[in-house]
Amino acid sequence: MIVRCLEIIHPDGDYPVAEFDGIRVGGVYPVLEMVTDDDHCYIRVLGPDSPDPGLEWDPVSFETVDTRIPPGWTLAIAGGRTRLADARWQRPGFWTDYYRGDPQARADYDHVKSELLAAAPPREN
Template sequence: MCTPLLTNDGQGTLESSPGLSLDAEYQVVSLLAYPAGPVLLHLVIDDEHSLAWFDSRTFITVDGTVPDSWEARIREGGTLDFAPASWLVPGFWEDYYDGDPAAAETVKTELGKMMGTRREPGLSDLSAPMTAMELRSAAEQLATIRATDPWKGLMLVLLHFIKELTVPMKLQPILETADAYWTLGKGTPDTLESATASCRDYLDAFETHTHLDNPETKFALALLCIMEPLGDADAMSGTADWFAGVVWDIW
């Protein structure tokens, strides 16, 4: 998780940095440690396609799982490199940035392995319908694991289940907005408010008395549960109750 955004010399902090968002989580795809020097993390940045190196002091660990493909190499001078074995071949990154198609395909393949098997801390055991009380309990546990507030914990738990459902095409952009807000820290409360309005517009196209009669509108109702940026204990209880009441029969 990105915590303070450091200046290039590591002596100051920034309010923003290209490719990074404060409090967002990032996949580390390799690591470089210099003797008596910085530890650099190779990350998939906010656009989810590009790679960049950042000082490790900008981050804290939320999942300590080491990718199965990583190997260690000690370079000349004692620099320690952890990365997929294919990336450790001398000259590999020069070939990649020179546009070598084979190197590009190798990077794509290795990223697929790492990103495809990424575990979400605190969510791996959420694989079956839960009561409202169980949802709140899972949210509190997740909030503790990720050092965040219980409301965000609940939003992440509900989002986890919603993403397992079939998404109506018109609601896909709304789900993506909520996903980016809660999991990547991208967007603002106004962004969620705009997405909420779009979701309600979708529901307005159906007769109100039919909202609980078909999977598409039930999905929209469940989606509204993760569109509020803030909530207290009462809101958590009501949201968990409502979610549990509409989502499990379309699970």
């Protein structure tokens, strides 16, 4: 799934900016995952200069330019959340392990990220 950024509202305030942490208005980016719950929805987007593991954004700021769901993605519903992401990221505690530096979680993240970037069309940045 590929999206184009339509707007960026700075996370520390309620004002628009042209770019933030490697994401810029008009840029085209791969979606790494989508998560919804009762209160919100976000997509994890990775820009060329974004820090790993990408940034979480409100999808209202993006439009879809490629609707294909990457191979290996699954839909998981647990704990009131719905996640659409690669199956390797769906295991309980994946993100906790990633942020704690767990070697397997880091390797799974890097592998999925490489696959998504290789499959994405050239960016229109």
